[in-house]
Amino acid sequence: MGNWVVNHWFSVLFLVVWLGLNVFLFVDAFLKYEKADKYYYTRKILGSTLACARASALCLNFNSTLILLPVCRNLLSFLRGTCSFCSRTLRKQLDHNLTFHKLVAYMICLHTAIHIIAHLFNFDCYSRSRQATDGSLASILSSLSHDEKKGGSWLNPIQSRNTTVEYVTFTSIAGLTGVIMTIALILMVTSATEFIRRSYFEVFWYTHHLFIFYILGLGIHGIGGIVRGQTEESMNESHPRKCAESFEMWDDRDSHCRRPKFEGHPPESWKWILAPVILYICERILRFYRSQQKVVITKMNKRGFSMEVGQYIFVNCPSISLLEWHPFTLTSAPEEDFFSIHIRAAGDWTENLIRAFEQQYSPIPRIEVDGPFGTASEDVFQYEVAVLVGAGIGVTPFASILKSIWYKFQCADHNLKTKKIYFYWICRETGAFSWFNNLLTSLEQEMEELGKVGFLNYRLFLTGWDSNIVGHAALNFDKATDIVTGLKQKTSFGRPMWDNEFSTIATSHPKSVVGVFLCGPRTLAKSLRKCCHRYSSLDPRKVQFYFNKENF
Amino acid sequence: MGQIEWAMWANEQALASGLILITGGIVATAGRFTQWYFGAYSIVAGVFVCLLEYPRGKRKKGSTMERWGQKYMTAVVKLFGPFTRNYYVRAVLHLLLSVPAGFLLATILGTACLAIASGIYLLILWDRR
Numbered sequence: 001m002g003n004w005v006v007n008h009w010f011s012v013l014f015l016v017v018w019l020g021l022n023v024f025l026f027v028d029a030f031l032k033y034e035k036a037d038k039y040y041y042t043r044k045i046l047g048s049t050l051a052c053a054r055a056s057a058l059c060l061n062f063n064s065t066l067i068l069l070p071v072c073r074n075l076l077s078f079l080r081g082t083c084s085f086c087s088r089t090l091r092k093q094l095d096h097n098l099t100f101h102k103l104v105a106y107m108i109c110l111h112t113a114i115h116i117i118a119h120l121f122n123f124d125c126y127s128r129s130r131q132a133t134d135g136s137l138a139s140i141l142s143s144l145s146h147d148e149k150k151g152g153s154w155l156n157p158i159q160s161r162n163t164t165v166e167y168v169t170f171t172s173i174a175g176l177t178g179v180i181m182t183i184a185l186i187l188m189v190t191s192a193t194e195f196i197r198r199s200y201f202e203v204f205w206y207t208h209h210l211f212i213f214y215i216l217g218l219g220i221h222g223i224g225g226i227v228r229g230q231t232e233e234s235m236n237e238s239h240p241r242k243c244a245e246s247f248e249m250w251d252d253r254d255s256h257c258r259r260p261k262f263e264g265h266p267p268e269s270w271k272w273i274l275a276p277v278i279l280y281i282c283e284r285i286l287r288f289y290r291s292q293q294k295v296v297i298t299k300m301n302k303r304g305f306s307m308e309v310g311q312y313i314f315v316n317c318p319s320i321s322l323l324e325w326h327p328f329t330l331t332s333a334p335e336e337d338f339f340s341i342h343i344r345a346a347g348d349w350t351e352n353l354i355r356a357f358e359q360q361y362s363p364i365p366r367i368e369v370d371g372p373f374g375t376a377s378e379d380v381f382q383y384e385v386a387v388l389v390g391a392g393i394g395v396t397p398f399a400s401i402l403k404s405i406w407y408k409f410q411c412a413d414h415n416l417k418t419k420k421i422y423f424y425w426i427c428r429e430t431g432a433f434s435w436f437n438n439l440l441t442s443l444e445q446e447m448e449e450l451g452k453v454g455f456l457n458y459r460l461f462l463t464g465w466d467s468n469i470v471g472h473a474a475l476n477f478d479k480a481t482d483i484v485t486g487l488k489q490k491t492s493f494g495r496p497m498w499d500n501e502f503s504t505i506a507t508s509h510p511k512s513v514v515g516v517f518l519c520g521p522r523t524l525a526k527s528l529r530k531c532c533h534r535y536s537s538l539d540p541r542k543v544q545f546y547f548n549k550e551n552f
Numbered sequence: 553m554g555q556i557e558w559a560m561w562a563n564e565q566a567l568a569s570g571l572i573l574i575t576g577g578i579v580a581t582a583g584r585f586t587q588w589y590f591g592a593y594s595i596v597a598g599v600f601v602c603l604l605e606y607p608r609g610k611r612k613k614g615s616t617m618e619r620w621g622q623k624y625m626t627a628v629v630k631l632f633g634p635f636t637r638n639y640y641v642r643a644v645l646h647l648l649l650s651v652p653a654g655f656l657l658a659t660i661l662g663t664a665c666l667a668i669a670s671g672i673y674l675l676i677l678w679d680r681r
Contacts, residue, residue, distance in 0.1 A: 117579050182661060189568070203556060348556065
């Protein structure tokens with residue numbers, strides 16, 4: 001529990017402040033429209049749904065301001081770099097940018113729903129009061145003319161008895177932009193569900209650019225001034241508290257009260273979104289500029305590129321697709337003079353890329369690179385004993401980490417506190433990861449040459465085994481190298497028994513601080529976290545396991 | 553384009569449209585708007601669409617993550633037989649279902665979204681040409 005608080009206090013505080021601001025803005029706007037005299041007559045027709053709609057509109061403005069900020073990757077990297085004096089906990093929050101983006105998006109969806117429902121009631125009220133012939137206050141207010149010659153001081157946007165609410169919706173700027181924005185929002189949300197994003201990235205990527213319609217629509221949504229309040233002048237002349245009761249006598253010459261005059265609320269959404277839009281445009285220009293820098297392939301090089309372990313880059317290949325950028329974790333170490341990624345064929349774009357590179361007779365396609373992004377996983381180097389667990393494709397960031405640790409170890413880097421690494425690689429089959437296999441083989445060889453065989457202890461677990469493989473392994477039990485991988489360490493079949501592993505490590509390092517790092521599924525994170533609690537000694541001087549849920 | 557299974561996105565879009573139809577229908581019925589009976593229709597149509605689209609179809613390539621509890625729904629959906637398996641039938645069905653809801657402002661958003669879902673299902677047939 002203490003561990004959780006230490007790691008998450010800033011996130012919790014940030015979310016509480018954000019939610020608090022939402023609640024505050026909603027309640028403040030609600031009370032303003034519910035109590036203010038300026039909207040006294042408007043409320044006579046609409047009731048409390050006016051305040052509801054305006055309160056949710058203010059929250060929509062606030063959240064629309066926030067939504068573009070977490071996706072300004074370069075801005076966030078810049079902040080991370082300049083705040084190097086801030087603690088790592090604070091800087092790590094910048095890695096949760098996408099989580100925040102999604103939360104703000106859900107809030108926008110919620111407030112959109114409230115806003116639309118409230119306005120549906122509003123339109124219905126306006127429609128009824130336009131149809132009403134009972135001479136009530138509502139019907140008199142609705143009959144105020146739209147004629148510009150008489151001052152255009154109308155209240156009810158529905159001009160005549162025959163006008164339907166659908167007509168007003170699709171012929172007013174507010175209605176039309178509202179419909180366009182909502183449809184864009186819905187399409188963005190349905191194509192951004194985790195399933196679609198992970199399986200058909202292109203659908204998500206292209207559809208999400210509908211946000212342009214959302215932002216443009218939001219900017220001009222309020223231009224028509226459909227939300228009407230009484231003018232200052234009219235209030236001074238005939239204050240609603242005095243004159244509302246005597247509405248039948250407004251037209252009498254000797255009455256103190258005149259017909260009220262109304263004016264539209266000026267649009268204010270553009271003021272909220274102007275700054276983030278400018279920031280985002282700068283971000284896109286910067287991404288474009290960085291993408292134009294030359295990348296030398298075979299071993300990638302780019303001027304001014306500097307990376308740290310655990311970071312990722314975005315790659316674009318114009319000959320395959322002009323607009324698509326795909327993220328890949330870096331597999332090289334910062335100590336190397338090139339950077340590398342490993343790409344698995346998992347969809348249209350990746351397959352086309354691999355095919356383009358495999359062409360013997362055409363020149364290598366040009367690629368563009370943006371990045372690196374992400375908080376460096378420097379924590380790994382701070383622990384005396386590190387337990388690294390990579391499941392499936394999750395092994396990719398560990399390539400970078402392992403290589404870097406090895407370089408630091410060779411150079412006797414003083415920043416490296418690590419004395420022992422336990423690396424667990426869990427996958428269905430090693431076929432797709434033969435490059436990682438090669439990395440482990442070369443590390444094995446180098447360690448032998450330096451006489452430091454005990455530094456890296458790795459175990460490979462094949463979860464996709466069958467009786468053939470096991471039979472074969474049993475027959476070749478006493479061979480020096482493993483028949484599946486060719487490594488000195490023998491492959492195990494099935495999933496690791498974490499209790500055994502943790503108790504062995506605890507016994508071998510009774511006084512150390514052990515850092516556990518995972519890149520893999522959530523269920524595995526749960527079991528590892530449990531083991532960390534169970535095998536950490538109560539005595540703080542003895543063995544302690546710290547689980548790091550790094551954002552790989 | 554080749555590997556994108558549009559049916560998966562069409563499924564998400566149709567499910568969302570069903571929920572929007574239900575919400576719009578409830579608002580129209582509860583508020584007793586003019587022509588609120590279209591709202592009542594919208595609730596029924598929305599529930600039907602949600603039940604039909606809740607079970608996620610099996611992907612052609614790769615593993616499919618089932619939605620929670622979908623196996624109960626699949627048994628019901630299968631009863632409708634070939635009507636529900638064929639994407640062309642689904643596209644036409646969604647298009648027809650969306651039309652009546654278009655007469656009421658509260659449910660017109662549901663109409664637009666369901667029509668788009670229908671369009672995505674039709675895209676599959678265009679893609680297969």
